[in-house]
Amino acid sequence: MGPTLAEAKALIAAAQKVAAEIDKPITTVVVDSGGFIVPCERMEGARPLTPSIATAKAYTAAIMQRPAKMLKTWCQTQPEFFAQVSRMGHHPIVATEGGVTLKREGVLLGGIGVSGGTGDEDQEICEKALAATGYDIDFAEWNRVKK
Amino acid sequence: MGPTLAEAKALIAAAQKVAAEIDKPITTVVVDSGGFIVPCERMEGARPLTPSIATAKAYTAAIMQRPAKMLKTWCQTQPEFFAQVSRMGHHPIVATEGGVTLKREGVLLGGIGVSGGTGDEDQEICEKALAATGYDIDFAEWNRVKK
Amino acid sequence: MGPTLAEAKALIAAAQKVAAEIDKPITTVVVDSGGFIVPCERMEGARPLTPSIATAKAYTAAIMQRPAKMLKTWCQTQPEFFAQVSRMGHHPIVATEGGVTLKREGVLLGGIGVSGGTGDEDQEICEKALAATGYDIDFAEWNRVKK
Amino acid sequence: MGPTLAEAKALIAAAQKVAAEIDKPITTVVVDSGGFIVPCERMEGARPLTPSIATAKAYTAAIMQRPAKMLKTWCQTQPEFFAQVSRMGHHPIVATEGGVTLKREGVLLGGIGVSGGTGDEDQEICEKALAATGYDIDFAEWNRVKK
Numbered sequence: 001m002g003p004t005l006a007e008a009k010a011l012i013a014a015a016q017k018v019a020a021e022i023d024k025p026i027t028t029v030v031v032d033s034g035g036f037i038v039p040c041e042r043m044e045g046a047r048p049l050t051p052s053i054a055t056a057k058a059y060t061a062a063i064m065q066r067p068a069k070m071l072k073t074w075c076q077t078q079p080e081f082f083a084q085v086s087r088m089g090h091h092p093i094v095a096t097e098g099g100v101t102l103k104r105e106g107v108l109l110g111g112i113g114v115s116g117g118t119g120d121e122d123q124e125i126c127e128k129a130l131a132a133t134g135y136d137i138d139f140a141e142w143n144r145v146k147k
Numbered sequence: 148m149g150p151t152l153a154e155a156k157a158l159i160a161a162a163q164k165v166a167a168e169i170d171k172p173i174t175t176v177v178v179d180s181g182g183f184i185v186p187c188e189r190m191e192g193a194r195p196l197t198p199s200i201a202t203a204k205a206y207t208a209a210i211m212q213r214p215a216k217m218l219k220t221w222c223q224t225q226p227e228f229f230a231q232v233s234r235m236g237h238h239p240i241v242a243t244e245g246g247v248t249l250k251r252e253g254v255l256l257g258g259i260g261v262s263g264g265t266g267d268e269d270q271e272i273c274e275k276a277l278a279a280t281g282y283d284i285d286f287a288e289w290n291r292v293k294k
Numbered sequence: 295m296g297p298t299l300a301e302a303k304a305l306i307a308a309a310q311k312v313a314a315e316i317d318k319p320i321t322t323v324v325v326d327s328g329g330f331i332v333p334c335e336r337m338e339g340a341r342p343l344t345p346s347i348a349t350a351k352a353y354t355a356a357i358m359q360r361p362a363k364m365l366k367t368w369c370q371t372q373p374e375f376f377a378q379v380s381r382m383g384h385h386p387i388v389a390t391e392g393g394v395t396l397k398r399e400g401v402l403l404g405g406i407g408v409s410g411g412t413g414d415e416d417q418e419i420c421e422k423a424l425a426a427t428g429y430d431i432d433f434a435e436w437n438r439v440k441k
Numbered sequence: 442m443g444p445t446l447a448e449a450k451a452l453i454a455a456a457q458k459v460a461a462e463i464d465k466p467i468t469t470v471v472v473d474s475g476g477f478i479v480p481c482e483r484m485e486g487a488r489p490l491t492p493s494i495a496t497a498k499a500y501t502a503a504i505m506q507r508p509a510k511m512l513k514t515w516c517q518t519q520p521e522f523f524a525q526v527s528r529m530g531h532h533p534i535v536a537t538e539g540g541v542t543l544k545r546e547g548v549l550l551g552g553i554g555v556s557g558g559t560g561d562e563d564q565e566i567c568e569k570a571l572a573a574t575g576y577d578i579d580f581a582e583w584n585r586v587k588k
Contacts, residue, residue, distance in 0.1 A: 024437075
């Protein structure tokens with residue numbers, strides 16, 4: 001399950017619009033609910049490693065099913081264990097700003113990752129892109145048992 | 148050095164047009180001359196691993212500076228050595244169809260990789276996309292010494 | 295894109311001249327904008343691992359598009375995330391002195407890495423070598439969006 | 442132990458002279474008897490991965506103490522075992538042309554590796570460079586017990 005390519009590209013366009021406003025070239029990646037890339041775009045001037053970094057952020061948000069920055073407490077309180085978990089997927093699981101889960105009416109659809117600005121800027125770009133395109137913007141720390 | 152994002156997206160659009168004609172959903176990746184992704188797009192129906200496969204193909208064509216299928220003889224005559232070389236970059240070096248070097252008036256600009264069809268279809272899509280967008284389509288097996 | 299071999303060797307000669315003045319044998323590496331080695335020279339007395347260390351420094355400066363020491367804040371404020379990013383290329387991304395970006399009139403050309411002295415000495419050698427050979431010596435923390 | 446930087450650069454110059462005659466841009470690497478790089482030079486037009494490939498060849502010839510192509514029989518008769526051994530150093534051990542041991546009057550000094558031409562051309566360049574600079578050009582398959 002995931003956004004269509006057209007929906008994913010609309011997310012990227014929304015992210016790039018915010019990036020242009022703050023004058024920071026970024027790479028944006030959208031992945032499906034399995035963590036596989038749908039599209040990726042590196043703006044002129046965004047640095048060579050930003051596609052890899054943005055992919056890790058989007059992957060994390062999709063697979064861990066919550067924004068990547070929600071993992072910071074885990075990363076800080078159990079650094080050795082988190083380091084092991086972070087290598088269990090096929091991209092690194094990262095505990096940082098700029099990776100947010102894609103969810104619509106409670107249904108998980110994937111993740112978006114942004115790299116190119118400060119952590120706070122990357123996060124802001126993700127959140128504004130989600131808001132502009134009608135995705136949920138609230139995330140619970142924990143899933144619940146399905147009744 | 149590499150194509151601009153707009154030029155790279157024009158390449159992807161050209162590739163997707165050919166893919167639609169032969170009714171095969173594909174992922175297309177364009178990388179710069181250093182092998183770093185510029186854009187990637189996975190069409191509806193293209194399988195989850197096609198972005199990774201197309202990335203390896205585009206990376207190979209950029210870094211090895213000739214179409215990936217030109218490496219087949221090397222791969223077949225010295226399989227152990229080729230396997231070692233294939234791990235020397237930050238993506239796998241692959242000897243297969245569907246990865247072609249981007250070059251314009253002799254200047255190396257990067258690579259395009261396509262995954263989703265048969266090898267021959269992926270190759271045909273690359274070549275038609277290059278022809279449609281004005282890139283060089285002839286490649287020498289060897290570079291020459293600059294005088 | 296990158297310096298020619300002759301230009302890169304002129305950079306190495308300039309670095310070795312400074313190293314001789316401060317009586318520290320060094321290894322100097324110059325890489326192109328994709329992070330691939332152009333030349334490397336280890337002076338008599340420079341230790342065995344200095345080529346690997348200097349390569350990582352030059353690679354970092356080229357790929358991250360700013361001097362390697364500019365990454366120290368990132369490395370210190372988000373050590374786990376930085377450690378993950380540091381393994382995303384085909385050499386380690388290092389946050390330290392002695393790796394400086396090669397840029398001329400704003401055009402990125404690669405990186406130079408020096409290993410053999412203290413961090414401050416390695417950095418000074420890079421900067422003096424750049425100044426002696428006419429490369430830019432100012433670097434912005436962030437790229438800007440191209441209009 | 443190893444060649445001085447000046448001696449190693451003379452070897453590279455000799456190799457580049459042969460490369461220019463056959464019109465193939467190459468990368469040449471010289472390592473010391475411990476397998477650590479002394480100098481490396483990539484000629485204009487030599488491809489991005491040639492420094493990594495030439496390093497593996499030079500490393501192999503130094504550490505295995507015989508030309509890298511002498512390992513082909515081993516590689517072919519015991520491929521699984523050879524594959525394991527090939528990962529025991531800090532560069533790949535490769536069984537191919539273009540890596541030759543540096544030895545003078547029977548004293549092991551390191552290795553030279555060339556990448557950029559066909560296997561036979563890379564080998565020929567190594568051998569002519571050794572002959573031009575006065576190194577031994579005969580190598581025994583086995584060392585002998587020192588009496």
